[in-house]
Amino acid sequence: MGAATADNPTTTKPETTNPIIRFENVHKRFGPLVVLDGMTLDIPQDRTTVILGPSGVGKSVLLKHIVGLLRPDSGKIFYRGKQVDNLSEREMEPIRKRIGFLFQLGALFDSMRVGDNVAFPIRQQGGKNPAEIQEIVHEKLAVVGMDGTEKKWPADLSGGQKKRVALARAIAMNPDVVLYDEPTTGLDPIRSDVINELILKLKEELNVTGVVVTHDMTSAFKVADQVVMLFNGKIVSRGTAEEIRNCADPNVQRFIQGRASEEDLRALHRM
Amino acid sequence: MEWIAVIGGKTRQFIQAVGDFACFASTAFGWIIRGPGSRAMRELLRQMFDMGTMSIPVVMITGAFIGAVLAIEAYPQFAAIGIASRLGSVIVVSVVKQTGPILTAVMLAGRVGGAMTAELGTMKVTEQIDALRAMACDPVRTLVVPRLLACIIMTPVLTVYSDALGIWGGWLIAVGVDGVRNYSFWHYAAAGTDMFTVNVGLIKSLIFGIVIASIACYKGFTCGNGARGVGRACTESFVASFILILLTNFIMAVMLNNFYNWFWPNQPSLL
Known part of the structure; x- marks a missing residue:
């Protein structure tokens, strides 16, 4: 099975049965900048989908559409078969409670200690007493290697530590779907691999659907069941990790090998 | 034609x-009417301390100097026509009705x-407000309602402090420096000040x-990206608040004076 590409859209596609999230011809622009240009994409349930693409291509924008932080200009977005792009903020709440979101910069609340940050979504969901919340917080922080930091303030943590606490917060309420926006950026290789293993563990043991935006190719190929490559607001390639690795598209190969384009090199030589 | x-x-x-x-402010007031929730109420106490208790010294100093300056400027005019003993009346009415509320x-x-706009603006650019929404938590309810309530409660309280020190500053100059009799100062101050005057100030x-809280929060929530966006939002917040304070003061002065004259037509305004 070869990777589907923009030039060869009829080639076979990876498994898309039972999609938990579906984008249907979604368009999004910010002023003159077209970010999503007719995006159609299925995110399969209980699988991990990795979104690749150059910086600024709209990968984070794609994630934000899933939880309704951004709304499409046109097109539809479905969660478990229900159209969600037209729901009000209040109607989105039950869906948001089932989705964990790891933000690119962590987005920890400065005014709360680490423990309260992780406890926040649990308290928001309700139904747990303080002792149970504390136990969950301790367990989730231990999973990301940050146990013992409950009393620290986010300002006292390094960038990588903030990212790990944010990941603990994203998985605190055992969500059905976790959206990871660059989960391994800023982490050392060993800690990155721990995070990769965590993503795999969540999928295998708890059937968590993952959507991972990353530039870390090692991480992408390790965790992905489906890889989607974006360029200029469109999907240019889609397939399993192996199919993407063997994809003939030069743009895809240049991206996964981390090679600068001829045009970029010429611009450098003109300096 | 361009x-x-x-x-x-x-x-x-x-x-x-x-x-x-208008939509933003009505959402905030909607939450106040429906019930801010326990988290917002806990935050309210912190906000009341930050914006109320911590502002007492600066508000008292400002009030004292303004009262003193009023006495310095008014005494020669009143003395020239032989009614310096009535200085207490004009100082108290000016401070309670106009300078106290406006300067506070x-x-x-x-x-x-400014601090509110900077804090919320920083939360916006670091995606903390998005994180709240992604965790099914209404950011207006969590962040705006406690600040708005704290400002509504604490501004009149601080105005009372400012008024008290303004009157003391005026008394100090009038009685201590200009030689107005202490009895005359307080006698005419009491005669010139009725409950309507006090209530107008409050x-x-x-x-x-x-005005202050709703504009500051709105500017924080809608600020542009980066440090420049936050800085600009703080400036716009102060300028807009300042202009609206003057505008609403003018409108209320006209409305409340008409109200007074309508209900008590035979009692001319003591000013």
Whole structure:
């Protein structure tokens, strides 16, 4: 099975049965900048989908559409078969409670200690007493290697530590779907691999659907069941990790090998 | 003809911003009416301390100097026509009805409004507000309602402090420096001040509290990206608050004086 590409859209596609999230011809622009240009994409349930693409291509924008932080200009977005792009903020709440979101910069609340940050979504969901919340917080922080930091303030943590606490917060309420926006950026290789293993563990043991935006190719190929490559607001390639690795598209190969384009090199030589 | 398009565009932007602000403020007041929730109430105490207790020294110093300056400027005029003994009346009425509420509001717009805009703006650019929404938590309810309530409660309280020190400053100059008799000062101060005068000052300060908090929070929530965006939002917040404080003061002065004359037509205003 070869990777589907923009030039060869009829080639076979990876498994898309039972999609938990579906984008249907979604368009999004910010002023003159077209970010999503007719995006159609299925995110399969209980699988991990990795979104690749150059910086600024709209990968984070794609994630934000899933939880309704951004709304499409046109097109539809479905969660478990229900159209969600037209729901009000209040109607989105039950869906948001089932989705964990790891933000690119962590987005920890400065005014709360680490423990309260992780406890926040649990308290928001309700139904747990303080002792149970504390136990969950301790367990989730231990999973990301940050146990013992409950009393620290986010300002006292390094960038990588903030990212790990944010990941603990994203998985605190055992969500059905976790959206990871660059989960391994800023982490050392060993800690990155721990995070990769965590993503795999969540999928295998708890059937968590993952959507991972990353530039870390090692991480992408390790965790992905489906890889989607974006360029200029469109999907240019889609397939399993192996199919993407063997994809003939030069743009895809240049991206996964981390090679600068001829045009970029010429611009450098003109300096 | 290009200038017509420019004016049209600016007008449309202004109307849109006013509409957005009205929606934002009505959402906040909607939450106050429906019930802010326990988390917002806990935050309310912290906000009341930050914006109220911490502002007492600066508000008292400002009030004292303004009262003193009023006495310095008014004494020669009153002495020239032989009614220096009535200085207490004009100082107390001016401080309680006008300078106390306005100067307290302006001080709060700078000290508290600026901090509020900067804090919320930083939360916006670091995606903390998005994180709240992604965790099914209404950011207006969590962040705006406690700040708005704290400002509504604390602005009149601070105005009382400012008034008290303003009157003391005026008394110090009038009695201690200019030689007005202590009995005369307090006698005419009491004669010139009725409950309506006191209530006018407090009603104004309550409205100013609403103006300061709602503009500061709105500017924080809608600020542009980066440090420049936050800085610009803080400046715009202060300028807009300052202008609206003066405008609402003028409107309320006209309305409340008409109200007074309508209900008590045979009792001319003591000013």
